[in-house]
Amino acid sequence: MTLEESSNQKTEVINREIEADQKILDLVQAAKKDQNAFYFLYLHFVDRIYFYILRRVGSHLDAEDLSSEVFIRAMKHIHRFDERNSFAAWLFRIARNLTVDHYRANRTVLLNLNDENFTLAEKSPDTETMLQLKDQLRKLEPDELDLLNLRYTARLTFVEMGQLLGKRPDAVRKAHNKILEHLRLNLE
Amino acid sequence: MEDKEQGIERNLESLFGNRALKDEKIDQIWKEVEMKTQKSAQKRSWGWKFVTIVMVLLVIVVLAVGPDKVWAQVRAWLVPNYRPISQLENYEVLPEKTQEIHEELTLSLLSVQSLEDGLTISILVQGISPYDPKDIKDPGSYENAYLLLKDGERVNSLGGGTGIGGGMTEYVYDLFFPALSDEAGSEMSLVVPGLPYMAEPWEEAWVVPLTVEPVRSEDQVSQVTPGAESYGNPAFAAPVSVSTKSKGIRKTSILVRFDMPEGYEAGLATAQWWSLQDEDGLFYPMNPDFNCSMNCPMNEITMIAESALPKGKTYTLTMPRFSMQKYDYGDFYEEDGITYVPAFLTIDFPESYQAGDFVKVDKWYDIPPISFHLLGVEILHIDDEGLVRFRVVMQSPESANAIVQITLCVNQFIYGGSCGGGGFIGEKRPQADELIYTEGSIARELLTGEIGFYIHQIDLYYFTDWVMNFDL
Numbered sequence: 001m002t003l004e005e006s007s008n009q010k011t012e013v014i015n016r017e018i019e020a021d022q023k024i025l026d027l028v029q030a031a032k033k034d035q036n037a038f039y040f041l042y043l044h045f046v047d048r049i050y051f052y053i054l055r056r057v058g059s060h061l062d063a064e065d066l067s068s069e070v071f072i073r074a075m076k077h078i079h080r081f082d083e084r085n086s087f088a089a090w091l092f093r094i095a096r097n098l099t100v101d102h103y104r105a106n107r108t109v110l111l112n113l114n115d116e117n118f119t120l121a122e123k124s125p126d127t128e129t130m131l132q133l134k135d136q137l138r139k140l141e142p143d144e145l146d147l148l149n150l151r152y153t154a155r156l157t158f159v160e161m162g163q164l165l166g167k168r169p170d171a172v173r174k175a176h177n178k179i180l181e182h183l184r185l186n187l188e
Numbered sequence: 189m190e191d192k193e194q195g196i197e198r199n200l201e202s203l204f205g206n207r208a209l210k211d212e213k214i215d216q217i218w219k220e221v222e223m224k225t226q227k228s229a230q231k232r233s234w235g236w237k238f239v240t241i242v243m244v245l246l247v248i249v250v251l252a253v254g255p256d257k258v259w260a261q262v263r264a265w266l267v268p269n270y271r272p273i274s275q276l277e278n279y280e281v282l283p284e285k286t287q288e289i290h291e292e293l294t295l296s297l298l299s300v301q302s303l304e305d306g307l308t309i310s311i312l313v314q315g316i317s318p319y320d321p322k323d324i325k326d327p328g329s330y331e332n333a334y335l336l337l338k339d340g341e342r343v344n345s346l347g348g349g350t351g352i353g354g355g356m357t358e359y360v361y362d363l364f365f366p367a368l369s370d371e372a373g374s375e376m377s378l379v380v381p382g383l384p385y386m387a388e389p390w391e392e393a394w395v396v397p398l399t400v401e402p403v404r405s406e407d408q409v410s411q412v413t414p415g416a417e418s419y420g421n422p423a424f425a426a427p428v429s430v431s432t433k434s435k436g437i438r439k440t441s442i443l444v445r446f447d448m449p450e451g452y453e454a455g456l457a458t459a460q461w462w463s464l465q466d467e468d469g470l471f472y473p474m475n476p477d478f479n480c481s482m483n484c485p486m487n488e489i490t491m492i493a494e495s496a497l498p499k500g501k502t503y504t505l506t507m508p509r510f511s512m513q514k515y516d517y518g519d520f521y522e523e524d525g526i527t528y529v530p531a532f533l534t535i536d537f538p539e540s541y542q543a544g545d546f547v548k549v550d551k552w553y554d555i556p557p558i559s560f561h562l563l564g565v566e567i568l569h570i571d572d573e574g575l576v577r578f579r580v581v582m583q584s585p586e587s588a589n590a591i592v593q594i595t596l597c598v599n600q601f602i603y604g605g606s607c608g609g610g611g612f613i614g615e616k617r618p619q620a621d622e623l624i625y626t627e628g629s630i631a632r633e634l635l636t637g638e639i640g641f642y643i644h645q646i647d648l649y650y651f652t653d654w655v656m657n658f659d660l
Contacts, residue, residue: 022347026384035225042218047209050217055204064213068220075225080457133199152204166644180196187196 028087031078038075045088049095052154056099066102070095089163092154096164136186144179151176290394298360300400307365307400313383314358330382330389333363338375343368374400422590422650424449424557425512430505430658432497440497441477442505443490444656449557451514453486458509458649464493467502499660507654514646531640535565539636543569555646558592560584560624574632582624591649596626596641598634
């Protein structure tokens, strides 16, 4: 791939992201005016919220309850959401806070690595590597696992993760790369 | 190495990759959301039922007579100098063919506003399938609309916005374009290849010829005529100017600039109390503008009047409430894998304590423009598993003039989210000696010895009697 092709590809990705952000913003604006429109935001985020929570609390029943609570709170307070920030970061902050409260109340683990909560067998052609990776994940600190959960389950950008965690995006990116480097070294 | 890291990223994506939730599960969670939000809505007031019935009757009458006629008549009654679009000299932009059936929908061109800061075209889309959560999952993918100028140049839309109606059988779609230069000419076509919330993509684009005559913005800056000084009027954040910008016949934006203290930003929270009245005593509905993009100036608030303000009058903007916030995320740093923020205050907790104990601090802190007296920390409750619920107790002389909220966070435990909000809530003006509380909870083992706290957010809500007069 030439430098120009690579640059064009990046521009295309950025443009797609801007377009997607704009669509979310349109939905948020619509939801502020009309509660019915919130349903589209719900549909857009429900999968990610559910699995993000499931991987934090480990139980489908709790994940279901907490997911509904996230959207109830978001719907009630959407008028307070400042559109200068990312809606995804705002929504996942609600989800994250709820799981922390749940953790406090129930003393459950903050990231659950049960096989059934991951798509291990479904997608991976290289099961052994994946099992090793999973073993390594078990050795990570809870906040490191949370970072990966935010990145790969919630699919947040570093900017959004920065907003959620109250850190600078480059600090989040560095922390993420550090975890990847750590995993790479241990898998070698 | 890069390849290997990308490999790990791919594996993590596979491992964490979400399975799609089953439709039944999605519906089940949504039902729960709906049920709980409806329950809380039902609690609010029986009065709403009466209002709803009246509104439904009103809608039936409006539909019977014709929405356009009713709306024009209402505006003619309420808005001085109002005339329907067709009678305005510099706003004759409606093309002959303004409504047609396309792809089984009725599409109507409502308005075209060509201003110095952009072109907005509003389309009424009618006849979409009634709102059914099972049928419509998202706005769908559709090609963006564009303008085709007379010389063949294509001007792409910057985006669009929908105000989705309750019944979901129609909505108004606002399309935004960059401002057109004089060279663009007045003859052009609007090409709409598709719209959001369509069940199927369109086979053919909707093309509408347009004649666009630019309507120039009108800026006007007025000096403040402050009201009398009074109890609770924070002089340090006084409004210093107001400027208005007319946007065609539809809206006027009113920008109020404040002289803010360092680090604070003006909050929109209290703008709901603001009102605008002309010299004849007529009120004009307006709402805060939330769309000021990424670079909202910290010392400005823009309000949008729902209808353009008639010229030749003196207006009075009354602001009985004003809020401002200061956020401080601090300079995070890491030590032994733990993230910290430099502590603003440190409290020494004893090795053992129980519910009801009070850890005395007795220190004054200054964070201009407020100062507060931190009395100490009250232990509220300790559960069987050692989770401590506590509240920091403060007093502020300023709290008599404003509602003060202070959000404190324990600096060693950011990951656990040990931030506690609180303070005065509600609209009652606090007494000078009233206590301000900020609550938090944290595991007991993390709340012994010297514990640092940092201030995450300060919210000040002032009662003011600010009045600004300006002429148009």
